[in-house]
Amino acid sequence: MREATANYLQEEARPRGAKPRVRAVIYPFDLDLGLAGSxxxxxxxxxxxEAGKLAMQAGYFLTGSWISPVMQAYTPNLAAPAWIDQAGYMTVAVSLRTAATYEGVAGASWVPVTSGGEYDLSQYYQVKVDLNSTIRAWAVDEAGDADAYSAYAVDSAPDPGYDSYASDGEFPGNLQQFILTGKMLLPESEIFSPGDVNLEMAIDFQNLRTGSNRLVLDNRSRQWIPGGPNFYLRAIPWYKKQLKLYHGYELPGGQVEWQLVYIGQLQTISGMAHAWEGAHLAHLETDDYIRILLDKKIGVPDADGTKRPFMRGYYRAKAESTGTTDASCTVVKIGSGVASLHVVDQTKYSGQADVNYLVQADSTGEVGAATFRWSKDNGQTWEKTGITTEGQGNQVTLENGLEVYFESAPGTDLVSGDQWIITAQAKVVHYKIPGAPFQAITSVWVQDDDSRQGVIFSENSGEIWVKGAAGSVEARVVKDDTTHPVDIIEDILAAVGLSEFINADAFALAKSDTLFYHIGVCFADLEAGRAIREICSRCLFDFWVDCGEIKVRAYLGEN
Incomplete structure (x- = not known):
């Protein structure tokens, strides 16, 4: 379970007199800041x-501000601002004011807000940003250009050079990714039943168990009838909004200690009874939000079909054939005879390596009478000698499908010592390992043989080129240094947007209990939950969702 505060536990333990509370929040709703152009x-x-960016104008300005137009919110009654502060040399203050009417906003008080906080929101609102400099220094080239806030350097010979200093952050100061998210806090008086939230943990290291919830709400004003005039979620796509459900206890001073117990995604509004003498109810049915995101796939191909598997650590991957470059041969003659030598079909050369063949006339005469010999080591040794020269149609086979014939011409066809050098280049079969770039490719197997010559590869593209005939090709690739199963599970969760739900303590403990575990993975077009189950079942980890938190535990042999 989630860690609860001491006050929450104290109230929960009361035998009588505790005041339980329930809180339900639907979100997110996009709220416009009006920050664009003028x-x-x-x-x-x-x-x-760019969206959500407010910057100081260039120049010697110590302060700056921006006040948004008055904007309207239709459904939310809570506002959650967020931004990234890039103004390293400035302080940033953001404020919000809100009122039930457009005219009332001007008379409302500004409320300071912090990034990530939640604040009450009425139908109309306005935002203000104040930027104030904490470092007042500008550098100029000439002393005459300096003012009270300038800095300049004077050459103090004979000492060489000078030092310069700058504050952190970007210049000019700015805010980035400034957004305002709306949330709808349901009236507690309209919650008839918060429903049940069940938690189960499988014992076979494979099944992920999460829950669903049915929130029973008052529908007396037809506030949950889509399309009705009082529909709470009018003018927005309500399907798949998220629901956070909290349980709490009211403390003696009136403050409430809340405990998050469930995060779901709205699937259906059902049971909308609204009849004479009938119950005026509506059911908000949700599925566990974490489970829904775990159904998202990882390692999904690009729109053009390019495979992008999710890979970590080292892995023996199967290469896919992408094409072939046919064998080719070139012939160069040296000698005084007039006959020429031809290769019948250069693409039939089936050798698994490039070879320079030397064909040499070992007698003088015409085609059909003169003889030749051939070598693969430039004449140091001869594979065969005394072979009768033949014309087209009676070609002579040297080896590996390499067939040659001679063509006569006026004059003496062959003179003893005439040479022809045939450069035979083996065909190249192209393969590719999806998922590049890689840190390294440490081994390549061609038909389970990792000693095959003529293999070239690229870690950057994942391409492998194999000379000669080839069949199945596999390679041991190193994607990165992430090899611990807990780290890989974290990366999978991040890939589907679940990082914020990780219980860091549970993950750290599971990793510390299994420091010597190292694996590699490759998941292609697979649901994140199934990928995690594969890791957990093979490495013996428990994995479960507990009140909106994702936890993992290593099995160490205990019952």
């Missing part, structure tokens, strides 16, 4: 040219 009031600031 939207709002800019003071020494400007729109940064």
């Amino acid at each position: 939207g709002g009031t800019f003071t020494n600031t400007e729109y940064g040219g």
Whole structure:
């Protein structure tokens, strides 16, 4: 279970008098900031040219601000701002004010907000950003250009050079990825039943168990009838919104200690009874949000079909054939005879390596009478001698499908010592290991033989080129240094957007218990949950979802 506060545990343990509470939040709803072009009031600031970016204008400005237009929220009653502060030399203050009417916003008080916090939201709202410099220094080239906030360097010979200093962050100061997310806090008085949340953990290291929930709500004002005038989620696509369900206890001072117990994704609004003398109810049916994301696939091919498997560590991968470069032969003659030598069909050469063949006339005469010999080591040794020269149609086979014939011409066809050098280049079969680039390719097997000559590969592209006839090709590839199963599970969760739900302590403990575990994985077009189950079943890890947190535990032999 999630860690609970001492106050929560104290109230939970009360034999009587505890005041249980329930909290249900539907989210996210996109809220417009109006930060674009000339939207709002800019003071020494400007729109940064991309969504959610506010920047200081260039120049000697110590302060800047931006006030958004008054915007309208239709459904949410909570606002959650978020931003990334890139103004290393400035302080950033963001405020929000809100009112039930457009006119009322101007008279509302500004409320300071922090990134990631939650704040009450009425139908109309306005945002303000203030930037204030904490370091007041500009560098100029000439002393005459300096003002009270400038810095400049003076050459203090004979000492060489000078030092310069700069603050962290980007210049000019700016905010990036500034967003405002709306959330809908359901009235607690309208929650008839928070439903059940069940937790099960499999004992076979394979099954992932998560739950679903049915939240029973008041529908007396037809607030849960889609298309109705009072529908809470009007004017937005409500399907697949998320639901967070909290249980809490009210403390003696009125404060409530909340405990998150469930995160789901809205699937159906059902049971919308609204009849005479009938119950005015609606059921919000959700499936566990984490399980839904675990159904997303990893290692999905690109839109053009290019395979992009999810790979970590080292792995023996099967290569896919992508094409062939046919064998080829070239002939160069040296000598005074007039006959020429031809290769019948250069693509029939079936050798598994490139070879320079030397064909040499060992007697003088015409084609059909003169003889020749041939060598593969430039004449140091001869494979065969005294072979009668033949014309087209009576070709002579040297080896590996290499067939040659001689063509006569006016004059003496062959003079003893005439030479022809045939450069035979073996065909090249092209393969590719999906998932490149790789840190390394350490071995290549051609028909289970890792000593095959004429194999070339590229770690960057994953391509493998094999000279000569080839069949199945596999390679041991090293994708990266991530080899511990817990780290790989974390990467899988990150790939489907579940990093924020990881229980860091549980993952760290599981890793520390199995420091010497090292594996490699390759998952192609596979659900994240199935990939994790494969790892857990082979490495003996328990994996489960507990009140919106993902946990893992190593099996060490205990019961």
